[in-house]
Amino acid sequence: SQTIHQWPATLVQPVGSPLSLECTVEGTSNPNLYWYRQAAGRGLQLLFYSVGIGQISSEVPQNLSASRPQDRQFILSSKKLLLSDSGFYLCAWTGAPGLKFFGPGTRLTVL
Amino acid sequence: AQSVTQPDIHITVSEGASLELRCNYSYGATPYLFWYVQSPGQGLQLLLKYFSGDTLVQGIKGFEAEFKRSQSSFNLRKPSVHWSDAAEYFCAVGPPLNDYKLSFGAGTTVTVRA
Numbered sequence: 001s002q003t004i005h006q007w008p009a010t011l012v013q014p015v016g017s018p019l020s021l022e023c024t025v026e027g028t029s030n031p032n033l034y035w036y037r038q039a040a041g042r043g044l045q046l047l048f049y050s051v052g053i054g055q056i057s058s059e060v061p062q063n064l065s066a067s068r069p070q071d072r073q074f075i076l077s078s079k080k081l082l083l084s085d086s087g088f089y090l091c092a093w094t095g096a097p098g099l100k101f102f103g104p105g106t107r108l109t110v111l
Numbered sequence: 112a113q114s115v116t117q118p119d120i121h122i123t124v125s126e127g128a129s130l131e132l133r134c135n136y137s138y139g140a141t142p143y144l145f146w147y148v149q150s151p152g153q154g155l156q157l158l159l160k161y162f163s164g165d166t167l168v169q170g171i172k173g174f175e176a177e178f179k180r181s182q183s184s185f186n187l188r189k190p191s192v193h194w195s196d197a198a199e200y201f202c203a204v205g206p207p208l209n210d211y212k213l214s215f216g217a218g219t220t221v222t223v224r225a
Contacts, residue, residue, distance in 0.1 A: 006154075032211070043115075043201060044155075044215040057211070090154055100213060102147075102154035 002027035004103040006091050012109045019064075019078040021106050023091030026072065031093040033074040034100070035066055038088040050074060086110045113138045115204050117216035124192050125224050132187040132219050134202030144185040145203040145213075146176055155201065161185065162207070172196070197223040 003026045013019060025031050035047040046059045048066035056066050063082060067075045074091060091103040114137045124130050136142065143162055147155040159170025166178040176187045185202060199220045205213035 004154075043217040046213075049211050092155075099157070099160070100145075101157065104154045105152070107152065 002093075002095070002101070004091060004093055004101060006089075006103040006106050008106060009104065010107045010109075012111060013081050014111055015083055016080045019076070019081050019085070019108070021076040021089055021091075021108075023074040023076075023103055024072055025074075025093045028072070028093070028095050030071060031095055033068065034092040034094075035074065035076050036090040036092060036102075038090060038105075040087070044090065048076070081110045083110050113142065113204055113206070113212070113214050115202050115214050115216040117200075117202055117219050119219045120217070121220045121222070123222045123224060126194055127191050130187075130189045130192045130196070130221065132200050132202075132221070134185045134187065134216060136183050136185065136202075136204040138183075138204055138206070141180065141207075142204045143207055143213075144176075144178060145205075146170065146174070146185075146187045147201045147203060147215075148172075149199045149201065149218075151198070158187070158200075192221075192223055194223045194225070197221055 005024050032051050034049045036044040037047055038044050050056050050068045053068050064078050086109050089106045092100050094100045116135045118133050145160045146158040148158050149155045158174050159168050161168050161178045169175050174189050178185050199218045201218045202216040203213050
């Protein structure tokens with residue numbers, strides 16, 4: 001069966017520091033991968049999606065970036081974090097159109 | 112453009128009582144519709160989905176949802192709520208066969224009182 005991992009589970013970072021969040025999927029090949037952000041009291045905002053290695057589409061302009069160095073690995077990065085980057089970051093994958101499965105999430109607090 | 116509205120930010124319900132969560136969407140045709148549940152500090156779990164066919168769909172954990180095209184709604188229901196149903200619930204809508212463009216509602220938090 002397919003599983004999706006995210007780490008770290010929680011992270012506290014100072015403003016201006018770099019960020020790297022990792023997501024890996026097991027049990028499937030060539031999945032579509034997604035990064036979402038969930039701010040307190042708000043819905044999910046799609047940040048990036050990827051249909052293959054090295055292919056990244058950005059939905060929202062910001063100081064975050066994403067990379068897909070391997071088929072089942074998706075990385076969310078920032079060179080300098082802002083206070084507004086705080087939130088809950090969710091990685092997701094789809095193997096079939098319309099069926100999206102989410103990872104456990106990373107809680108990021110920027111101080 | 113598609114959009115999803117969940118009118119209720121927070122609902123409190125007694126254990127054993129029925130629950131209904133509202134979801135209204137805006138989309139030019141019949142979209143794919145989903146309900147997800149998120150327990151505190153966790154990722155999202157798919158409860159049920161509607162693609163086509165029977166407008167009453169059954170999901171996991173005893174939940175069901177009904178698609179009403181005339182009302183552009185996809186409300187989630189459960190006849191008898193358990194304390195473990197306390198969570199945040201998200202409705203989502205997207206164009207058929209295109210999961211890049213899935214839009215989520217802001218969510219409804221459900222509190223279950225004993």
